[in-house]
Amino acid sequence: MHFKLTEEQELVRAGVREFCQKYVEPIAEEVDMEPRFPMENIKRLAEQDWCGIPYPTQYGGAGADYLTYTIVLEELSRACAATGFTLECQTSLASFPLFKFGTEEQKQKWLTPLCKGQILGSFALTEPGAGTDVAAGSTTAVLDGDSYVLNGTKMFISNAPVAGVFIIFASTDKSKGAKGLSAFIVPADTPGIKPGEHLNKMGIRGALTSEVVLKNCRIPKGNLLGGEGQGFKIAMMTLDGGRIGIAAQALGIAQAALDESIHYSKERVQFGKPISSFQAIQWMLADMATEVEASRFLTYHAAWCYDQGLPYSKEAAMAKLHAAETAARQTNRAIQIHGGIGFIKGHKVERLYRDAKITEIYEGTSEVMRMVISGSILR
Amino acid sequence: MLKVIACFKWVIDEADIRVDAPNRKLLLDRAAFKISPYDRNAVEEAMRLQEQHGASVTAVTVAPASAKNCLKDVLSRGPDRAVFVNDPSFADLDPARTTGLLAAAIGSFVEFDLILCGEGSSDLYAQQVGPALAEKLGIACATYVNKLTYVEGENRVIAERKLEEGIEVVSVPLPGLITVLPDINTPRIPSLKQVLGAAKKPVEQLTPERLGGMQAERLKTMGVVAATMERKRLRFGAGAEEIRSVVDALLKESAIG
Numbered sequence: 001m002h003f004k005l006t007e008e009q010e011l012v013r014a015g016v017r018e019f020c021q022k023y024v025e026p027i028a029e030e031v032d033m034e035p036r037f038p039m040e041n042i043k044r045l046a047e048q049d050w051c052g053i054p055y056p057t058q059y060g061g062a063g064a065d066y067l068t069y070t071i072v073l074e075e076l077s078r079a080c081a082a083t084g085f086t087l088e089c090q091t092s093l094a095s096f097p098l099f100k101f102g103t104e105e106q107k108q109k110w111l112t113p114l115c116k117g118q119i120l121g122s123f124a125l126t127e128p129g130a131g132t133d134v135a136a137g138s139t140t141a142v143l144d145g146d147s148y149v150l151n152g153t154k155m156f157i158s159n160a161p162v163a164g165v166f167i168i169f170a171s172t173d174k175s176k177g178a179k180g181l182s183a184f185i186v187p188a189d190t191p192g193i194k195p196g197e198h199l200n201k202m203g204i205r206g207a208l209t210s211e212v213v214l215k216n217c218r219i220p221k222g223n224l225l226g227g228e229g230q231g232f233k234i235a236m237m238t239l240d241g242g243r244i245g246i247a248a249q250a251l252g253i254a255q256a257a258l259d260e261s262i263h264y265s266k267e268r269v270q271f272g273k274p275i276s277s278f279q280a281i282q283w284m285l286a287d288m289a290t291e292v293e294a295s296r297f298l299t300y301h302a303a304w305c306y307d308q309g310l311p312y313s314k315e316a317a318m319a320k321l322h323a324a325e326t327a328a329r330q331t332n333r334a335i336q337i338h339g340g341i342g343f344i345k346g347h348k349v350e351r352l353y354r355d356a357k358i359t360e361i362y363e364g365t366s367e368v369m370r371m372v373i374s375g376s377i378l379r
Numbered sequence: 380m381l382k383v384i385a386c387f388k389w390v391i392d393e394a395d396i397r398v399d400a401p402n403r404k405l406l407l408d409r410a411a412f413k414i415s416p417y418d419r420n421a422v423e424e425a426m427r428l429q430e431q432h433g434a435s436v437t438a439v440t441v442a443p444a445s446a447k448n449c450l451k452d453v454l455s456r457g458p459d460r461a462v463f464v465n466d467p468s469f470a471d472l473d474p475a476r477t478t479g480l481l482a483a484a485i486g487s488f489v490e491f492d493l494i495l496c497g498e499g500s501s502d503l504y505a506q507q508v509g510p511a512l513a514e515k516l517g518i519a520c521a522t523y524v525n526k527l528t529y530v531e532g533e534n535r536v537i538a539e540r541k542l543e544e545g546i547e548v549v550s551v552p553l554p555g556l557i558t559v560l561p562d563i564n565t566p567r568i569p570s571l572k573q574v575l576g577a578a579k580k581p582v583e584q585l586t587p588e589r590l591g592g593m594q595a596e597r598l599k600t601m602g603v604v605a606a607t608m609e610r611k612r613l614r615f616g617a618g619a620e621e622i623r624s625v626v627d628a629l630l631k632e633s634a635i636g
Contacts, residue, residue, distance in 0.1 A: 007452075008451065011451060015574070019568050050571060
């Protein structure tokens with residue numbers, strides 16, 4: 001057993017830190033406040049080969065491991081959680097189903113431009129009436145000759161307003177419930193698919209999220225991903241891996257809250273001393289640091305399991321559960337340490353507090369994570 | 380083809396240095412290392428010459444054997460190969476010994492037209508290795524360079540030196556050595572594929588035996604302690620009548636004469 005990153009992973013971490021200092025951190029506040037999508041940095045991510053990190057070079061990926069990808073997400077999210085999340089959507093949610101279930105032709109056509117960052121991808125599973133209860137979705141796909149015709153409305157779809165391609169989940173057989181769900185590749189320029197207005201979110205405001213309306217959206221039969229009825233399996237496997245990504249995002253947010261708190265507590269003087277000299281603050285910082293480190297080990301371990309080809313579903317759920325709840329708790333503590341100034345817009349901890357919350361919700365709520373974990377240990 | 384050497388030093392990342400307050404000792408046990416920042420400019424400039432003129436680029440360093448992590452770091456930034464002059468005893472070398480080793484290594488083992496060095500290292504900033512290396516190799520040298528142009532077919536470079544009095548433009552015949560300032564370029568961040576490709580590039584290991592030994596030490600480090608700044612905690616008002624008391628206080632502290 002060893003806890004040492006490879007030289008390459010360390011170099012990548014140093015590179016992402018420099019990248020963030022140079023490009024991400026300076027606009028993170030503006031991206032949140034306006035809000036606006038940081039397209040200029042998404043293009044730079046592609047130049048750094050960070051859009052398809054864990055996928056093979058033959059599909060335009062970097063051919064690196066999942067742990068490297070995890071480190072990139074952690075560091076990006078430490079500077080701007082919205083930027084980290086946009087990359088997570090691209091890599092975990094849009095590219096993974098293509099990589100795992102796509103035919104060679106589908107991979108060449110769609111995975112390659114995603115990995116090269118030439119287009120952005122979007123994963124559309126959730127519906128107004130189907131969040132955690134995925135099988136309750138009402139979007140349908142009907143085979144009509146050589147095409148499928150899709151109808152329905154998807155909700156809270158990340159990257160939708162900027163996506164070049166969607167992975168859409170729709171029922172091909174309502175009577176079968178979850179087993180009737182199928183996944184489809186839908187190019188954004190297909191007539192009948194339309195992203196709605198950008199939703200005004202509480203956090204990760206620089207990442208774009210909207211509903212997606214499908215109205216007689218006709219796609220070639222060849223755009224079915226996997227087989228009919230495989231949609232639920234594709235969605236669950238995708239989310240299993242995605243959870244490592246969200247854990248990494250939450251880890252980055254929590255680390256940033258700790259960084260800010262350490263820095264501020266050394267500068268802020270009350271009663272003639274920096275507040276870091278008071279035990280109340282010291283204990284808060286000690287707890288924060290310990291929980292952040294625990295999140296890191298859980299997250300890296302889940303990524304390592306993925307890289308080793310070991311089962312990782314439980315590990316990913318544990319990592320996401322702990323990292324997300326740590327992020328929510330520690331950003332709250334960070335504001336407490338900052339006092340009034342931390343409650344003011346424009347201060348980083350205020351943004352972190354809002355950004356952290358969603359990590360307890362998306363790609364499986366904390367409650368679902370507990371179901372996955374308990375299901376695994378009680379088996 | 381133009382043959383360029385970029386020299387670099389593997390230094391402690393100053394951001395990681397902590398100070399043990401009671402005795403001012405530097406705590407380095409958790410400090411990471413990095414390529415000295417100005418040397419990154421030298422490497423970047425070499426890569427720029429490669430892109431513009433198809434130069435071959437060799438990165439050369441003198442370091443303790445334990446510093447082997449510097450190799451993938453520098454190679455991820457573009458050079459075709461690296462020369463690692465190393466020995467377990469090569470920690471905290473003084474500039475004269477570093478220069479002697481570099482001269483022996485480059486003189487006997489690396490063909491070159493142009494050597495690029497950072498103006499100074501971020502730890503010592505002695506600014507000696509570049510010019511002294513040129514002297515030992517018997518080649519031309521220009522320091523404080525913030526713009527460099529290779530003149531194809533004329534075997535020379537034109538260097539703009541940023542001096543206190545202004546900019547001096549010099550023509551340097553090759554082979555030559557240039558020390559660069561940080562504003563000569565903006566070093567790029569290596570892409571992931573560059574990082575992953577670094578391990579595949581050739582590295583030549585050179586030890587003191589192959590270089591015919593090394594010179595005697597000329598400097599001895601007696602100790603290193605953190606600088607401290609004592610604050611007087613004096614307060615003055617902003618009014619004109621307060622100026623006298625500010626001046627008096629500065630005179631008393633010999634801050635002004």
